[in-house]
Structures are given as structure tokens and as C-alpha cells.
Amino acid sequence: MSTNISTKIDIQKIAKSRISEVDFENLVFGSTFTDHMFECDFVDGEWQTPKIRPYQPLVMEPSSKVFHYGQAVFEGMKAYKDEDGKVFLFRPDQNQKRINISAKRLAIPEFPEEYFMDGLITLMKMDHEWIKPGEGNSLYIRPFVMATEPGVVASRSNNYKFMIICSPVKPYYKGEVKVEIAQKFSRAADGGVGYAKAAGNYGAQFYPTKLAIEKGYQQVIWTDASTHSFLEEAGTMNVFFRVNDTLLTAPISDRILDGVTRKSLIQIAKDQGIPVEERRVTVKEIVAAAQDGTLKEIFGAGTAAVISPIIAFAYDEIEYDLPKLENSYAQQLKKYVTDIQYNRSEDPYGWRFEVKI
Numbered sequence: 550m551s552t553n554i555s556t557k558i559d560i561q562k563i564a565k566s567r568i569s570e571v572d573f574e575n576l577v578f579g580s581t582f583t584d585h586m587f588e589c590d591f592v593d594g595e596w597q598t599p600k601i602r603p604y605q606p607l608v609m610e611p612s613s614k615v616f617h618y619g620q621a622v623f624e625g626m627k628a629y630k631d632e633d634g635k636v637f638l639f640r641p642d643q644n645q646k647r648i649n650i651s652a653k654r655l656a657i658p659e660f661p662e663e664y665f666m667d668g669l670i671t672l673m674k675m676d677h678e679w680i681k682p683g684e685g686n687s688l689y690i691r692p693f694v695m696a697t698e699p700g701v702v703a704s705r706s707n708n709y710k711f712m713i714i715c716s717p718v719k720p721y722y723k724g725e726v727k728v729e730i731a732q733k734f735s736r737a738a739d740g741g742v743g744y745a746k747a748a749g750n751y752g753a754q755f756y757p758t759k760l761a762i763e764k765g766y767q768q769v770i771w772t773d774a775s776t777h778s779f780l781e782e783a784g785t786m787n788v789f790f791r792v793n794d795t796l797l798t799a800p801i802s803d804r805i806l807d808g809v810t811r812k813s814l815i816q817i818a819k820d821q822g823i824p825v826e827e828r829r830v831t832v833k834e835i836v837a838a839a840q841d842g843t844l845k846e847i848f849g850a851g852t853a854a855v856i857s858p859i860i861a862f863a864y865d866e867i868e869y870d871l872p873k874l875e876n877s878y879a880q881q882l883k884k885y886v887t888d889i890q891y892n893r894s895e896d897p898y899g900w901r902f903e904v905k906i
């Protein structure tokens with residue numbers, strides 16, 4: 550990967566930036582967008598010349614396949630600014646590869662690596678003023694692809710639109726998170742699309758999550774679809790359990806999203822001497838560990854929050870509280886990752902990617 554742009558991109562700049570209208574102190578996550586968006590259409594069997602133009606509504610046929618069959622995948626990544634105004638992405642190659650893994654599962658053509666990286670870098674250069682320095686401030690980046698061919702016949706689309714839109718965000722804090730372990734509904738099944746960031750995976754979670762919220766839980770911990778006895782993901786995050794001093798997390802499979810945060814945390818934890826086990830984690834062992842006091846922490850891991858500590862979980866209508874720890878793994882690991890992201894520490898893994906403005 551390099552920051553030299555080799556892709557031809559048709560650029561139309563906004564006449565006047567909207568940035569002065571934005572209250573950066575009171576941003577609602579993912580609801581304000583930067584001046585520009587990246588767009589590239591797949592027609593006649595190939596990706597056309599990419600464009601960057603002012604962020605604006607799209608005009609689409611009501612029969613576009615994405616509206617009827619949900620043929621769409623997305624990514625979530627962030628850009629960070631250090632105190633000197635340098636801009637960084639975190640492991641963008643991982644998101645570039647993953648959107649094509651997701652696309653393949655949904656029969657969407659792969660998006661060329663250099664279009665993805667060059668589009669992203671050009672957009673960052675154009676909209677870098679929307680990235681604010683300071684702990685927790687970042688630019689949330691949403692690449693996505695959708696089926697645009699008109700026609701309600703239920704078959705794979707011939708046309709697609711790939712886009713990148715960007716949203717400035719504040720630190721992601723959801724308050725104290727309590728979760729409910731799924732005993733009826735499922736997020737993903739063997740042979741399904743759980744490992745893909747497919748739009749429909751999220752739509753399908755909203756109803757079970759709504760039921761959990763009505764009971765006072767913010768998220769659902771998803772279990773395996775066939776037996777509901779293995780713990781797999783927390784809402785839209787990967788999930789980690791600390792029993793005694795060992796971290797446990799489910800292994801990657803076709804039901805688990807291969808999170809960039811997850812794999813980064815595993816690497817850091819191992820290198821910091823924390824024992825990590827990637828294996829199937831049973832509901833039974835976690836309930837038993839909660840009862841005998843060996844369960845120390847549960848946290849979700851994902852780009853939006855890096856780590857989201859969980860304070861309690863419910864199973865069989867019984868609520869189990871987690872202890873409040875000083876210097877938890879969640880705090881230590883979050884600091885390690887964010888220090889790399891914000892250029893406050895060495896980057897022994899080469900995960901930081903500077904976008905030269």
C-alpha cells in the first residue's frame with residue numbers, strides 16, 4: 550500500500566464547505582457527513598471511473614435490487630488525527646480485503662484494491678479538516694456496495710454502486726452495558742452469512758435486540774443457532790471473556806465476523822503475556838465462572854468503541870453482575886490500541902497507516 554494515487558478519479562469539489570455549520574461538541578454518532586463522497590458504478594461487467602462529488606442524495610429506481618433482496622455489504626473503519634495534525638488509518642488493508650470477502654458471499658463483484666485505497670486516501674485528503682484531534686475523536690468511514698440494477702426478479706444484480714461516506718464522531722460511550730444471552734433467536738447459522746458484513750445481518754438483529762432493550766439490556770450475546778450453548782458475538786461486536794487471568798473468545802468460523810479489533814487485541818494480549826484461548830466458549834462455563842467469582846470481565850470489541858465493557862449479563866432470566874476492576878484488561882488493551890491509533894506510541898506491528906495530507 551502506498552499513498553501515491555494512481556487511479557483516475559473524477560473529482561467535483563463542493564462550492565462551499567459545510568464544516569462551519571457543524572457543532573463538533575455535540576455530534577450524534579453517524580448522523581453528520583463530510584463534504585464529499587466516493588462513488589463507483591459497476592456496469593457492463595466492469596467498474597467504471599470512480600468519482601468524488603459533494604455528499605448528496607442518490608437517485609435510484611424503486612425496483613433497484615438492493616431494496617428488495619438486500620444484496621449489500623459494508624465496512625466500518627476510522628481515521629484519526631494526532632496532535633500535530635497527521636492523519637492515520639488503522640489497518641485499512643484488512644477492511645479492503647474483508648469487503649471483498651463479504652461481497653463474494655453475496656455474489657457481488659470484487660472491488661479493485663487500488664480503487665478502494667486511492668478513493669479512500671483522496672477522500673481523506675479532501676475532507677481531513679473534519680477529523681478532529683483529541684482522545685476519542687475520529688472520522689468514522691463507511692464503505693459499502695449495493696445492487697442497483699432495476700427489476701424485481703429475484704436474482705443477482707448486474708449493476709452495483711460502491712461508495713464511501715464519512716462521518717465525524719465523538720468518543721463512543723453507550724453508558725453501562727448489560728447484555729442478555731440469546732436462547733431463542735440467532736444471528737448466524739452454519740453455511741450462512743454471519744462472517745460477512747452483509748446489510749441484512751444487522752436488520753435481522755433489530756427485533757431480538759428490541760426485545761432485550763425492553764427488558765433493560767442494551768445488547769444480545771449471540772449463541773450458536775443449533776444449540777444456543779456457545780457464546781459467539783455481542784451485538785455487532787466480537788466478544789471476550791476473562792476467566793481468572795485468561796482471555797477467551799470464539800474462534801473465527803462462518804458464523805463469526807473476523808474483526809480487526811478482535812485480532813489486534815489477541816495479538817497485543819499474547820505479546821503482553823496475557824493467556825488467550827481462541828476456542829468455543831460455553832454458556833455453562835461462563836455462568837459457572839460468574840457463580841464462583843472467577844469471571845472477571847466481559848467486553849465487546851469493534852471499531853466503533855474499540856472495547857465496550859459489559860457490567861452484567863442475563864441468562865435464564867437470572868442476572869449476573871461483573872466485578873468493577875481497577876486496571877482491567879479492557880482498560881489496558883484499549884489504551885494500547887488507541888495509543889497506536891492516535892500516534893502516541895511506537896507501532897511495533899506496522900498497523901498505523903499515515904495519509905499524507
Ligand SMILES: *Cc1c(COP(=O)(O)O)cnc(C)c1O
Nearest residue numbers: 785786787806808809810851852
Ligand atoms: C464489524 C463487526 C465486528 C467488529 O469488527 P471490527 O473490524 O473490529 O470493527 C464484529 N462483529 C460483527 C458482527 C461486526 O459486524
